[in-house]
Amino acid sequence: MAENEAEADRTPDGVHVGLDDGLVKEVEIALDEDDALLVAALCEPLHPADLADLLQLVPPDQRTRIIGALGEAFDVETFSYLDDVVREDLVRALGPDGASALIKELETDDALEILADLDDEEKAAILASLPLPERTALQRGLAYPDYSAGRLMQREVVAVPDYWVVGQTIDYLRAKADLPDDFYDIYIVDPRFVPVGSVPLSNILRSRRNTPMRELRMKELHTVPATMDQEEVAFLFRQYGLVSVPVVDEEDRLLGAVTIDDAVDVMHEEAEEDFLKLGGVQETDLYQTxxxxxxxxxxxxxxxxxxxxxxxxxxxxxxxxxxxxxxxxxxxxxxxxxxxxxxxxxxxxxxxxxxxxxxxxxxxxxxxxxxxxxxxxxxxxxxxxxxxxxxxxxxxxxxxxxxxxxxxxxxxxxxxxxxxxxxxxxxxxxxxxxxxxxxxxxxxxxxxxxxxxxxxxxxxx
Amino acid sequence: MAENEAEADRTPDGVHVGLDDGLVKEVEIALDEDDALLVAALCEPLHPADLADLLQLVPPDQRTRIIGALGEAFDVETFSYLDDVVREDLVRALGPDGASALIKELETDDALEILADLDDEEKAAILASLPLPERTALQRGLAYPDYSAGRLMQREVVAVPDYWVVGQTIDYLRAKADLPDDFYDIYIVDPRFVPVGSVPLSNILRSRRNTPMRELRMKELHTVPATMDQEEVAFLFRQYGLVSVPVVDEEDRLLGAVTIDDAVDVMHEEAEEDFLKLGGVQETDLYQTxxxxxxxxxxxxxxxxxxxxxxxxxxxxxxxxxxxxxxxxxxxxxxxxxxxxxxxxxxxxxxxxxxxxxxxxxxxxxxxxxxxxxxxxxxxxxxxxxxxxxxxxxxxxxxxxxxxxxxxxxxxxxxxxxxxxxxxxxxxxxxxxxxxxxxxxxxxxxxxxxxxxxxxxxxxx
Missing domain, CATH: 1.10.357.20 (SLC41 divalent cation transporters, integral membrane domain)
Structure with a gap:
């Protein structure tokens, strides 16, 4: 840990590259000694992705104990970084009430991923316990085929009409309350809400307020139908170096967007699948019984x-x-x-x-x-x-x-x-x-x- | 092609998912008939990534003929999408003069990739023919180890002092001439040019002009030393869902940035390497003799x-x-x-x-x-x-x-x-x-x- 502290001294927010093996051992010792406070103190500073790795590295029975020790400090986003098998087990361990509380806190695409793992019965029970708007959004998402762009996308996007100028767009963004957490492109839509162009945020920032948005759009627009297989979507990102892509319905109207982080996850999964198949293994079974x-x-x-x-x-x-x-x-x-x-x-x-x-x-x-x-x-x-x-x-x-x-x-x-x-x-x-x-x-x-x-x-x- | 035209009708800029097999055949027929005009007409609308795929799919001797047919219309960016083996052959075919002309037109990271493929002698000849600023930049890049963050990064970044507010930053971006083509984050640096925070562009666009930049920075800053192995860099991107990461020297000063498109290329290469090794193959040899x-x-x-x-x-x-x-x-x-x-x-x-x-x-x-x-x-x-x-x-x-x-x-x-x-x-x-x-x-x-x-x-x- 001394090394980590030295790193943290160098830059105010610390340098992290993955999880520290020593830390995992410290957590295991704290669990053995039943010292929940120490467990919480060790795990709280972790990025959700690293906490997910930690949960996967320890034996199954210790996973719920770590989450328990963290209590309110447990970041639900951790769930979106877990391996399917581990996540499914943990969601089951939470029980129906815990699971619905979890689903309510997550973004649509992460919530969908968790729901998709469960049996129809469990799915129905959780959906029934949710307020109508969340339930409808999730049911609409579940209606898209497994592994489709519709499942991957986030519904929150920024779209502006093509006669707008940069100033109007910036004012709109400053006023809008429910912006997506991360977005990299703004889509230009026609009156039917069909995307006709994509403008990288960097193009907006480098242009004067009176520049028309349509002048800033990229030469090419790549849109994907909601039913497109996620492997195709990932191919599109890699082939053309995209950071986001608008998802459209059968009438080409904008439904949402897939962002690069989701595409990277898909690339990772597909690469893993191909690798395992070559060795005669059907899916990752590291965490299976x-x-x-x-x-x-x-x-x-x-x-x-x-x-x-x-x-x-x-x-x-x-x-x-x-x-x-x-x-x-x-x-x-x-x-x-x-x-x-x-x-x-x-x-x-x-x-x-x-x-x-x-x-x-x-x-x-x-x-x-x-x-x-x-x-x-x-x-x-x-x-x-x-x-x-x-x-x-x-x-x-x-x-x-x-x-x-x-x-x-x-x-x-x-x-x-x-x-x-x-x-x-x-x-x-x-x-x-x-x-x-x-x-x-x-x-x-x-x-x-x-x-x-x-x-x-x-x-x- | 009728299908492609129908697609193009739907959205102004067309929908492309990779290269069309039919098009490849048309190009091959046009080459057989020695119809350079038709070859150029067929290839010109292609995205550089798709043109690169096309060049790889045809026999080696047809590659230079296609580039020749395109003449001025050939987009040099195509080179950055080619497989190492094919690229090396084509650069050799261009001769030293053609190669230096090519290198001059490319961005530093792409130029570095091409130079790295060549022998020391060829490298020296090309470097000698370049104007001093380009030569120095490339020599500095080549000084970093192969497959390091220093090789991957682009030198052009946007960095602002931490006492700036949003309005100042936007005005600066509008005035600055040599901005990078693509950027997703602005780095906050201290007086020694050490990055102390990273601000996503979306955070700037949603905030009022008087908001201090330091309030908009991400909770965590991940920086990578220029000597870090590219596999580690790619891991960082995937683990924490990053879109860009600042690269620093031994004294933690900002040198440049690696962006997600480069990280995706690395992930792709590493996945390929692992897959091939499992089957007892050392590297992609599809295009080897x-x-x-x-x-x-x-x-x-x-x-x-x-x-x-x-x-x-x-x-x-x-x-x-x-x-x-x-x-x-x-x-x-x-x-x-x-x-x-x-x-x-x-x-x-x-x-x-x-x-x-x-x-x-x-x-x-x-x-x-x-x-x-x-x-x-x-x-x-x-x-x-x-x-x-x-x-x-x-x-x-x-x-x-x-x-x-x-x-x-x-x-x-x-x-x-x-x-x-x-x-x-x-x-x-x-x-x-x-x-x-x-x-x-x-x-x-x-x-x-x-x-x-x-x-x-x-x-x-």
Whole structure:
């Protein structure tokens, strides 16, 4: 903590980069000693984002104790920074009354996120306990599809008619009571409330009072329909470097705005999802109970068992050959494993390129050709390495030749399958990140075992 | 294109979400027909980000032709949206004169990015051709470490003394000529030019002219040293929902600012890097030549060959057993593969949790215990499945029992290794995303083959 104090001395408001591990330990010790005052004193100065991290780091039963110790000093905004699983548990622990009190204090988009986690019954109970205006706003939000722009947006926006000048806009902002907490752009709307332009606040501040607002608008206006998928919305922010985007209804009228902080959260979630899927995990399960973690991971393992059995069936066809030359059993996992790894490399690049839209129908054939070339070069190298390895190990030229050729064949199959499988899955409208891996290893195992044992059966007997 | 025109009718400035595949094809046809006018007409309306995507999608030789067709209409900002590899090639194609002309037109941070890609010799040639002020600014930027806040920041910021009021600030902004293109916060500095507060533009616009600026500052000020790693900077933006952050020198004086668009680019790059590393790829190689792609992917394959050989050496110890019961050769890949997949699931969650700092010394032991429990439950299920599978297939109770127990042992080893390996690598200060996978599959292969063949050797003979 001494270091933190030194930092705090340097600038009046302190420098914080995330949560301090030492602090977490101090809180845990204070909890062990049941010293609620110390817990509160340690946690109160934390930013809600850091407090959320702290709650996630400690065991589940300590979470409610920390919130209890903080009492009135607990910032409800902390909830919007929590992982879904942890948040759901905590909301349940609060009970229906606590949950409605919480929802009332949060902004619409954060409240919606919490409600969306709950069962229909719990949702209905909480909604019923809210005053009419809040209830209506939330029900309208819940009517948009999950993961849509409508769910992400905040309803409070600043919109002005296009005949206004800068002075009028500034006077309006100074007088208006219910401005959004954070906003970066002012939207120009036509008489039907359709956005026709977006003006960054910096453009207003650098212009004289009599400048017409329409002169300050950006060259391009990006609007998103309320039903647009959040991944598309995030793509828009990243592609064009936006900080806010107006959300419109089916008749193009302004409904609200999505701001960059929400878009950043979506990017983070989507990146996490893609990463986990590549490793055969469906969602973040760090905070899940062991039983639920097991249940969620099981389907992938069962599918993998199936593909492993398919590969073993290929081996079973060549039992006779293996019984005579046991070296085949020793070398065959190498052929399969090399194919699997080379294929995974290609697959990884392909899945990522599809996700960020850098691989499309336009360049797919060219990239397939490239991967084939890469595999051919890899194959040429490993046919040599494999040959010498096998000669050195088993002192059998024919076996070594068969091993090298099998490696080449499997590397070629791996390269082509690594790009073709995700492309086909993507074309079918499915998510290539989820299932490509299973198909790929099935291909590389089956081709690997079949090529090696088949060639051995043909040439060595 | 008809669809695009319909969109453009709806709102004056059109709605664009990324690049249209049809347009890419039209451009390619126009290039085939050598119709430079049509190419220019098709590409000119594109946002620089979309033009960059277009340049990446077409074959390398067509890129310079498109830029040539656009001539004066080519927006140099396009360069800042290009993938490193493509950008480097294009800058080389421009020659030293073209490159310095380009650098002169770009903002400091974009120019720095391009210079950083080049060799020292090319860098020196371009710098020498620039006028002194630009050269000095770029040299100062290049003095910061690669991937640091100093490289990311723009030097142009708006800073005001803390005794100013809103009216003074607005008048100053209206009079100041060299304001940054985009800014979202105004920094309050003390007489030594040390930032002491940050005021969002929205707070200025909603306040009366006589409001003191210091009253409008955010509760917390986050500053970053120029040497801070860009990944840390991006973490700060995401954790606290920032839109800009002041960059300071060793004496805490304001040097510049990093804005959210740059932070988003970093988040995107880091997510990409983590994803690719998990699949055994060192960097995006979509736009690399086949030879360079092969060279970059080769080390991983060689390492994998090494680990595969280690696993095969284990098998070789049991050649006698396999020669007598060939079913062992048929079943052994299943044991290894199940361990590999279960371990990869755990590894993926662990690597991700470490990257986003949700797994720390504080909760590591608890999470290790959880993964052990999950593996135990998985093992209990697969010992049963494995037993019945082997009985059904080979009609041998003893073999089936050995197979089931080996599955259980390997799943336990996989679960523990999946979390312990990346934790240890992380503790050693290395990147767990890169090397964990190799160690993990070595463990699951060796344990899998050894447990299955070893138990078989002990109990079946």
């Amino acid at each position: 062991p039983v639920r973690t097991m249940v969620q991971r099981m389907p992938w393992l069962v599918v993998n068992l199936g593909t492993a059995i398919v590969a073993s069936l290929v081996i079973a066809q060549f039992e006779g050959a293996i019984a005579q030359i046991v070296a085949l059993a020793v070398l065959m996992p190498i052929v399969a494993s090399m194919g699997g790894n080379a294929g995974t490399q290609t697959l990884t690049v392909t899945v990522r390129s599809l996700a960020v839209r850098e691989l499309t129908t336009t360049n797919a054939w060219r990239m397939l050709g490239k991967e084939f070339l890469v595999s051919l070069m890899n194959g040429a190298i490993f046919i040599a390495i494999g040959f010498f390895l096998a000669v050195f190990w088993f002192d059998d030229l024919q076996l070594a030749a068969v091993f090298g050729v099998a490696l080449l064949i499997n590397l070629l199959a791996a390269g082509v399958a690594g790009i073709a499988i995700p492309l086909v899955i993507d074309r079918l409208g499915l998510d290539p990140a989820v299932s490509s891996g299973v198909f790929l290893t099935t291909v590389t195992d089956v081709v690997g075992f079949f090529a090696f044992l088949g060639l051995a059966g043909y040439f060595l007997f | 086949p030879v360079r792609t092969m060279v970059q992917r080769m080390p991983w394959l060689v390492v994998n060959l090494g680990t595969a050989i280690v696993a095969s050496l284990v098998i070789a110890q049991f050649e006698g057993a396999i020669a007598q019961i060939v079913a062992l050769a048929v079943l052994m890949p299943i044991v290894a593969s199940m361990g590999g997949n279960a371990g990869t699931q755990t590894l993926t969650v662990t690597v991700r949790s470490l990257a986003v700092r949700e797994l720390t010394t504080t909760n590591a032991w608890r999470m290790l215990g959880k993964e052990f429990l999950v593996s135990l439950m998985n093992g209990a299920i697969f010992i049963a499945i494995g037993f019945f599978l082997a009985v059904f297939w080979f009609d041998d109770l003893q073999l089936a029992a050995v197979f089931g127990v080996a599955l259980l042992i390997n799943l336990l080893a996989a679960g523990v290794a999946g979390i312990a390996i990346p934790l240890v690598i992380d503790r050693l200060g290395l990147d767990p995303a890169v090397s964990s996978g190799v160690f993990l599959t070595t463990v699951t292969d060796v344990v899998g083959f050894f447990a299955f063949l070893g138990l078989a050797g002990y109990f079946l003979f």
